[in-house]
Amino acid sequence: MSVSDLAVDGGQPVLDRTTAYPWPKQRSEWSERVLRQLESGKLSVYDRSGVVAEFEDAWAAAHGTEFSLVTNSGTAALHSAFYGIGLGPGDEVLCPTYTFFATAASLFQLGALPVLADCRPDGSFDTGAAEQLVTDRTKAIVITHMWGLPCDMDEVVAFAERHGLDLVEDCSHAHGATYRGRPVGTFGAAGAWSLQTQKLIAAGEGGVLATRSREVYDRAQLLGHFNKRAMKEMDAAGPLYPYSVTGLGLKYRAHPLGVAFAVGQIAELDSWIKGKQGFAEEIARLFTRIAGITPLTLSTAERTSAHYALLFDVDPALVPGGRDWLVAACNAEGLDDVDIPKATSPLHTLHLFQNPISPVTTYDRTCVRTAFPIADRLAARTFKISVPCAPVGYEEEDAGYLAAVEAVARKLADHLSGAARPAPAPSTEAVGTEAAGTGASSAEGVR
Numbered sequence: 001m002s003v004s005d006l007a008v009d010g011g012q013p014v015l016d017r018t019t020a021y022p023w024p025k026q027r028s029e030w031s032e033r034v035l036r037q038l039e040s041g042k043l044s045v046y047d048r049s050g051v052v053a054e055f056e057d058a059w060a061a062a063h064g065t066e067f068s069l070v071t072n073s074g075t076a077a078l079h080s081a082f083y084g085i086g087l088g089p090g091d092e093v094l095c096p097t098y099t100f101f102a103t104a105a106s107l108f109q110l111g112a113l114p115v116l117a118d119c120r121p122d123g124s125f126d127t128g129a130a131e132q133l134v135t136d137r138t139k140a141i142v143i144t145h146m147w148g149l150p151c152d153m154d155e156v157v158a159f160a161e162r163h164g165l166d167l168v169e170d171c172s173h174a175h176g177a178t179y180r181g182r183p184v185g186t187f188g189a190a191g192a193w194s195l196q197t198q199k200l201i202a203a204g205e206g207g208v209l210a211t212r213s214r215e216v217y218d219r220a221q222l223l224g225h226f227n228k229r230a231m232k233e234m235d236a237a238g239p240l241y242p243y244s245v246t247g248l249g250l251k252y253r254a255h256p257l258g259v260a261f262a263v264g265q266i267a268e269l270d271s272w273i274k275g276k277q278g279f280a281e282e283i284a285r286l287f288t289r290i291a292g293i294t295p296l297t298l299s300t301a302e303r304t305s306a307h308y309a310l311l312f313d314v315d316p317a318l319v320p321g322g323r324d325w326l327v328a329a330c331n332a333e334g335l336d337d338v339d340i341p342k343a344t345s346p347l348h349t350l351h352l353f354q355n356p357i358s359p360v361t362t363y364d365r366t367c368v369r370t371a372f373p374i375a376d377r378l379a380a381r382t383f384k385i386s387v388p389c390a391p392v393g394y395e396e397e398d399a400g401y402l403a404a405v406e407a408v409a410r411k412l413a414d415h416l417s418g419a420a421r422p423a424p425a426p427s428t429e430a431v432g433t434e435a436a437g438t439g440a441s442s443a444e445g446v447r
């Protein structure tokens with residue numbers, strides 16, 4: 001194959017239309033459930049009843065937790081978890097720098113301070129890096145199961161216990177992921193999931209918290225589920241019960257139409273996770289035909305990834321122009337789903353974390369106290385791609401997507417193993433606004 005064959009060099013794209021894995025899936029049962037909710041006129045669910053209770057019961061059952069609380073975003077679920085464990089001004093929380101900023105941003109609302117730690121080469125939490133950051137103010141640790149791959153929970157739990165820290169898991173990429181067979185979100189004081197459109201369980205906007213602690217659950221309800229729900233659900237003997245009628249000034253109730261769309265998805269989650277494993281292996285096999293490309297987030301014996309996305313490292317010594325060129329080349333061929341995780345720019349590069357402010361306190365310390373060589377390397381060298389989940393009825397769509405990935409990976413592998421090509425233009429990518437995982441445009445179309 002000659003240099004000019006690549007679309008990025010002006011050649012003909014290998015795909016005849018732009019390809020990204022369509023998400024969320026659609027099922028007539030889910031749409032009918034939305035319609036029934038709409039026709040019922042119940043467009044607010046004030047207490048723990050109806051479709052909200054149904055979702056929470058299914059979520060708690062799937063995770064073996066006592067309590068579950070649906071919120072209007074993952075951010076709200078995290079905020080509720082942080083308030084739930086009692087964080088406030090003066091407290092420090094160990095937090096990965098390699099995550100989406102919403103993992104930590106609500107800490108500023110409480111006057112607590114995230115203290116950033118570097119990650120492992122696969123993007124998971126590095127307790128070794130966190131060790132040196134523990135101070136007499138450290139009260140908790142929040143981790144993210146990045147791209148769906150569980151952190152090493154034996155290590156994380158041992159670390160939290162050794163230092164007497166509450167653990168919150170941000171599972172927004174990791175619905176249905178397991179560590180040694182146990183669902184993520186159940187290892188600490190609370191787990192929090194986003195249900196935003198791109199997430200594996202998608203309500204459009206929404207979130208959910210799970211906990212075994214009555215105290216965390218009560219405090220979480222107080223933060224955003226005042227009046228009917230809090231009054232009925234909170235422990236009436238608890239010290240905060242008198243506040244249940246008003247709450248504390250926030251409202252985190254979810255829209256029932258989003259919950260109605262999402263509730264039926266829970267029953268399919270396990271089969272999606274199974275389906276993703278084979279597709280991830282296959283996509284890894286296709287891209288590793290290109291010398292210098294290494295998958296970073298495949299499942300291991302202990303860690304079953306939800307494969308929100310599959311992350312690859314690109315070695316610029318073997319792929320001239322490195323990651324930015326490779327992504328531009330895939331996109332030019334029509335494979336839009338290959339992209340740079342811009343929204344997950346490490347937190348230490350973002351203004352808020354470099355210059356922390358809070359509505360409720362003044363900080364006398366910083367979030368950034370160390371260097372982050374591994375996170376910086378991931379930010380500079382990795383790309384991600386969606387992984388199909390083999391939903392029943394979508395076999396053709398999944399096969400078409402895989403064929404598109406194969407055609408593009410093969411063309412690039414052939415090109416790179418053959419002719420040299422001109423130097424790429426420098427990247428001008430900016431930080432985005434969403435932690436995108438799955439795309440949502442057209443399906444396959446291989447020339």
Ligand SMILES: Cc1ncc(COP(=O)(O)O)c(C=O)c1O
Binds near residue numbers: 073075076172194207
């Ligand atoms: C890792 C992570 N945490 C938290 C969030 C916040 O969720 P939401 O957008 O539902 O508030 C997201 C959403 O993109 C995320 O990717």
